[in-house]
Amino acid sequence: MxxxxxxxxxxxxxxxxxxxxxxxxxxxxxxxxxxxxxxxxxxxxxxxxxxxxxxxxxxxxxxxxxxxxxxxxxxxxxxxxxxxxxxxxxxxxxxxxxxxxxxxxxxxxxxxxxxxxxxxxxxxxxxxxxxxxxxxxxxxxxxxxxxxxxxxxxxxxxxxxxxxxxxxxxxxxxxxxxxxxxxxxxxxxxxxxxxxxxIPARMLKKPDPKSVRALQKAFKDRGADLALLKIGRFDPAKRWMMAAEAVGLLKREGVRPLFLVRGGIEPHGGEVMARAAELGLTAHDIVLPGRPSVEQCIEAVRSAPPEADLLHMRFFLPEEFVRLLYLCCHAVFANSGFEPFGLVGLEVMAAGGIAFTGSTGEDYVIPFVNAISCESSDPREMVAYLRWLNENPDAVASIKREAARTATHFxxxxxxxxxxxxxxxxxxxx
CATH class of the missing domain: 3.40.50.2000 (Glycogen Phosphorylase B;)
Structure with missing residues (x-):
């Protein structure tokens, strides 16, 4: 043998x-x-x-x-x-x-x-x-x-x-x-x-409870009904436009969104921001020097202009703060139209968050069991699923549990x- x-x-x-x-x-x-x-x-x-x-x-x-x-x-x-x-x-x-x-x-x-x-x-x-x-x-x-x-x-x-x-x-x-x-x-x-x-095993470690409470309070102080996050390169394949249009639809329906974004230096970023403005979203750039602490990141979110719906985080994001965002946001948009694997979605799940993924290479996703899978580029699909989550808190808790459990296998x-x-x-x- x-x-x-x-x-x-x-x-x-x-x-x-x-x-x-x-x-x-x-x-x-x-x-x-x-x-x-x-x-x-x-x-x-x-x-x-x-x-x-x-x-x-x-x-x-x-x-x-x-x-x-x-x-x-x-x-x-x-x-x-x-x-x-x-x-x-x-x-x-x-x-x-x-x-x-x-x-x-x-x-x-x-x-x-x-x-x-x-x-x-x-x-x-x-x-x-x-x-x-x-x-x-x-x-x-x-x-x-x-x-x-x-x-x-x-x-x-x-x-x-x-x-x-x-x-x-x-x-x-x-x-x-x-x-x-x-x-x-x-x-x-x-x-x-x-x-x-x-993913590294450290991704399974839950964020510091004190930091969780501080970020949740920052969202509440801003009057946000829904805190939403998207991180990735400004690449059309990442479906940034779909995400921005979904947030715009929510605002027109009377929801107070807080859309936190972290992109790259790609030209598509300008197109995304221009479209967000057309949709009636008020954007604000957050710029912090060097490598800020988690506390500084939270304070930057809390103290941004209250009228801002879209916070463009143009600074280095510490891993601890990213994992904190994954957990505390109501949904994280990892909704790529073409994704060979989709590591961000898995990292969101490891943190115990709600990932909105695409439906290509994300083999780890079981829709509505451990994540939300978007089958189209229609922003109304994202809005429909966000409504469903808002109306079904037990489903949210169940998805978060299953997400964290799934991540242990990866x-x-x-x-x-x-x-x-x-x-x-x-x-x-x-």
Whole structure:
């Protein structure tokens, strides 16, 4: 019988352009890989992450008692491209695909094989596909390809036209973050293994009760009938217009809404704010310097002009404050029209909040049981469900309980158990 993968016999390698540094983050991918790597290391696995790092930080850094090693790659290129991970993208792509495989083979894979250990490589998104293929060739040339499991994961469809699917499918097992993504990829001639995303276990911890009371009082002091929240990039696919129009409908019906938003720097943000004004919503920008405390964030909400229906939080949001908002708001709009997985919705559920999701990649949602799922782009659908929640307080309490319970199945510890079972199967058919 084949030996299972364990910390005693397995080393993990993560390949990803995005990583832990602010320089390395353009979305949620960096958070995903770092949280996964930390969870693997905390379970005892030696884990290595290769990412496009800040050129001014150390090339190598370790965490979790030395079990999790970060290697900042392409720093010599990044030094000439200060705008972030994807600045100078083509040069970084070529350097990464050419140099990372050699380093992994010589410095990690060959020593691991000499010790009787196996290698599991998880590569993320299109930028790493070439590197993974090159690594497979090197391992084969050294006669140790059978000591490694290579996996390539799709978090979204970006860059799919740049991938040699035939070669990638030959050398690696292709995975995806949801059944939705799996089905999208079938026409490409691949049949991915679905392995969900995860959240850190700390997300399950309930916010400080004193802070909960303070934020709820701030909402009450503002006279808000409904406190609503939307966080995400200003991307049309996130259906910001739908959310704004739903809030506008509520106001016209005589409801006093408080719509808290946190977007990005994308141009669509201007269109959203212009539409909100057309709908009769009064907006106010909240700007705080540096990294404010939770107390400062709450006070900023409380003391904003009383006539404001829409508070645009244009400042750094501490994780503790975000989780507080998730719990205290009557609903959190994570209503994307295209969502490969939908991590925000899951984070809302972990905090015990009410998530309004779309109906694409959110595999964790059971509509009206642990969240609210919107099937259309019609803002009247959101308004109808908000009315239903307002009229059914017992349903609200039940959804919140089920949401928190569901989230426990998607912590990284739980996802890694899933992952290890998949890896055992993948290795058995090699």
């Amino acid at each position: 084949r030996e299972s993968f364990s910390p005693d016999n397995t080393i993990f390698v993560q390949l990803c352009f995005e990583g832990t540094d602010p320089y390395s983050q353009a979305g949620g991918l960096g958070t995903r890989v770092v949280n996964m790597g930390e969870a693997l290391a905390e379970q005892g696995f030696e884990t290595h992450l290769f990412f496009i790092g800040d050129p001014d930080l150390p090339h190598e850094e370790s965490r979790c008692g030395g079990r999790y090693v970060w290697r900042r790659w392409c720093q010599w290129i990044s030094r000439h491209h200060p705008a972030g991970v994807y600045d100078g993208e083509e040069g970084k792509l070529a350097d990464y695909a050419g140099s990372v495989p050699r380093f992994v083979c010589d410095r990690i894979a060959l020593p691991a094989a000499a010790q009787g250990k196996r290698l599991v490589v998880i590569a993320e998104d299109w930028h790493t596909a070439g590197a993974l293929c090159n690594l497979s060739d090197l391992l084969h040339a050294h006669g140790i390809r059978d000591r490694a499991v290579l996996m390539w994961n799709a978090n979204n469809t970006m860059g799919f036209h740049r991938i040699d699917w035939r070669r990638l499918g030959f050398v690696a097992t292709i995975t995806a973050v949801s059944r939705f993504m799996k089905h999208i990829m079938w026409p490409l001639g691949v049949d991915p293994v679905s392995i969900p995303n995860g 912590t990284w510890d739980a996802v890694i158990t899933n992952l290890l079972n998949r890896i055992d199967f993948i290795a058995s058919r090699a």
